[in-house]
Amino acid sequence: MIRADKDLAFMLQYENVAWYEEGKVSILDRRIYPTKVEFVICKHHSEVAQAITDMVTQSAGPYLAAGMGMALAAYECKNMSKNEQLEYLKKAAYTLSHARPTTAARMEIITKKCYEEAVQALENGKETDQSIFLHTLEEINNKYLRIGEVAKYLVDMFPDKGTVLTQCFGETIVGLMLKEAKLRKKDIKIMCAETRPYFQGARLTASVAYDQGFDVTVVTDNMIAYAMKNGLIDLFTSAADAISLDGHVVNKVGTYQIAILCKHFGIPYFATGIPDKSHEDINSVHIEMRDGDFVLQAMGVRTAMEGVKGLYPSFDITPPELVSGIVTNKGIYSAYDLNRYYK
Structure with missing residues (x-):
């Protein structure tokens, strides 16, 4: 397999997002990166789900973590009977896919595919954990390749010389759009909104952009209006945790x-991502409310x-x-x- 994470920043390498090996x-x-480079080690799939809930990984990270968590769940139940293993994996799939409610629909697709991979492995006498791991690795590689196509359409919209504003951490699209911009020799600067309260823009997006030169x-x-008024921003782009079919990001x-x-x-705003069939309209999206105490501190230091x-x-x-356009792997679509x- 030719790995699509080649030449991307440290935190976009597969092993540095989420990785299954030898029962863990x-x-x-990402809560402390780049100040510290530490890994949370999960020895049970419920710990993977908790790590997703606790924002150890975020953006697209949970999608890879969920697949790796399913491989771990398969390892946990490998000495059970076939029917018991399948029942165990069904429960694990629910636990992992519902670790964060807003992205549950997308996560269910991932865990369902992992479950189906386990069914095939059991029928063919293969190790279920390794089968799910290899499936997950292939899926993430295909996703990077697919998002590489998104990046090409997005970079078409970039000026040849200018500043692109980002919001939060768009994971793969950030690394791949920068890789594409560099290939085209576009003289692009990146401005990152800090993105409180987790500071993903300041810690993660900025780190990836800097790593890639x-x-x-x-x-x-609260400086965005100032920057725009003074001509410091030419284009805004963000990824999306969900895009409903009626055009809401x-x-x-x-x-x-x-x-x-x-x-x-x-100033144009281009959102990247695939429209969600599971969200016919915005009313089907559940906005996750997190602990309000977290906004009363900054990186562990209380401010209120x-x-x-x-x-x-x-x-x-x-x-x-x-929204100026929704950028997908098939091209740029009107949000309407x-x-x-x-089709």
């Missing part, structure tokens, strides 16, 4: 307000007085009228015409 799953702890600037989340909270500013200042309350919706919803992707 290691996951790069780009000029990177971090701005706080669900992404890290803060995306909506940046899209509003783009509309005001005449005891007794003050915090509000922490993980995502917000950007309506189609604020996403059903065409499947």
